[in-house]
Amino acid sequence: MKLTVFNGSPRGMGSNTKILMEHFLNGYSETGGEGAKIEYLVRTQEHGKYAGMFRDSDTVILAFPLYTDSMPGIVMAFIEALAPFKGKCAGKKVGFIVQSGFPEAVHSSFIPMYLEKLCKRLGCGYLGTVIRGGVEGIQVMPPSMTKKLFAEFHALGAYFGKNTAFDPEVKARLANPFRFGIVMRFVLRLMGALGLMNFFWNMQLKQNKAFDKRFDKPFEKQGV
Ligand SMILES: Cc1cc2nc3c(=O)[nH]c(=O)nc-3n(C[C@H](O)[C@H](O)[C@H](O)COP(=O)(O)O)c2cc1C
Incomplete structure (x- = not known):
């Protein structure tokens, strides 16, 4: 072959x-x-x-x-x-x-x-x-x-x-897990509510000195 x-x-x-x-x-x-x-x-x-x-x-x-x-x-x-x-x-x-x-x-x-x-x-x-x-x-x-x-x-x-x-x-x-089970989904929701899901991304933002700009919307139309 x-x-x-x-x-x-x-x-x-x-x-x-x-x-x-x-x-x-x-x-x-x-x-x-x-x-x-x-x-x-x-x-x-x-x-x-x-x-x-x-x-x-x-x-x-x-x-x-x-x-x-x-x-x-x-x-x-x-x-x-x-x-x-x-x-x-x-x-x-x-x-x-x-x-x-x-x-x-x-x-x-x-x-x-x-x-x-x-x-x-x-x-x-x-x-x-x-x-x-x-x-x-x-x-x-x-x-x-x-x-x-x-x-x-x-x-x-x-x-x-x-x-x-x-x-x-x-x-x-x-292909396992296809979808998380109910327990894992609950744990993830809890982590999200506690802000723990953002830990890695926030770390990257800080490393790149962009943390303060994380909610910026540079393409938003002004005055609309
Ligand atoms: C631009 C970009 C888009 C991505 N989109 C998804 C996505 O929609 N869903 C997902 O599960 N992973 C997404 N990923 C993560 C990649 O699928 C994952 O990191 C993969 O292991 C990268 O493999 P590679 O090193 O062979 O490119 C994305 C990564 C990049 C860089």
């Missing part, structure tokens, strides 16, 4: 997507998956070349972070570069991995509908979309906190190397 992985994060080599896909590809190569290529969509000047790679690959995984409930602009631009292949991708299999900052998978749950439709338009096989929330902090978390997540991506890759499919069980575990 000729697999190409496209990393759709604007952070490119410094991205969480890269870290997760490294674990995926370690598992993939252990189970006979070979010759995987990884390309970074942040190199937008290469999109023409990448579109050609998409056309020539048997199997493609497009992995990207959730941006404002959708996809980064560079992912959209890449998808638009695939327009010439509409209806011409028979035999190709395409899967997607979407990871987000907010912990609940529900935030990404609308994306698979779009991605499935995309595959239909291209005429290729749709391998499904793996969703994972709560990824933002992985680069600053201690290894004990990321061990399980990385092991799941390794297992996902190992299954993919053998079956050219996403393991339904690992996929289901990664």
Whole structure:
């Protein structure tokens, strides 16, 4: 199988997507998956070349972070570069991995509908979309906190190397929690009421000497 992985994060080599896909590809190569290529969509000047790679690959995984409930602009631009292949991708299999900052998978749950439709338009096989929330902090978390997540991506890759499919069980575990339960929602509401939810953002504002300006509305029309 000729697999190409496209990393759709604007952070490119410094991205969480890269870290997760490294674990995926370690598992993939252990189970006979070979010759995987990884390309970074942040190199937008290469999109023409990448579109050609998409056309020539048997199997493609497009992995990207959730941006404002959708996809980064560079992912959209890449998808638009695939327009010439509409209806011409028979035999190709395409899967997607979407990871987000907010912990609940529900935030990404609308994306698979779009991605499935995309595959239909291209005429290729749709391998499904793996969703994972709560990824933002992985680069600053201690290894004990990321061990399980990385092991799941390794297992996902190992299954993919053998079956050219996403393991339904690992996929289901990664999409957990879909929504927080009632207790967690209550705790979060309480934290919000106590102002604790703003702690991290306030710290960033202070570090950037912007705390006093946090309620500014620079684009508000004056005198209306
Ligand atoms: C501009 C921007 C928009 C974002 N929008 C969302 C969002 O709508 N929902 C969410 O859960 N996370 C959102 N995030 C968080 C990213 O999805 C999250 O940090 C992800 O792990 C980043 O992955 P990367 O390092 O591979 O780019 C956003 C981050 C940025 C920078």
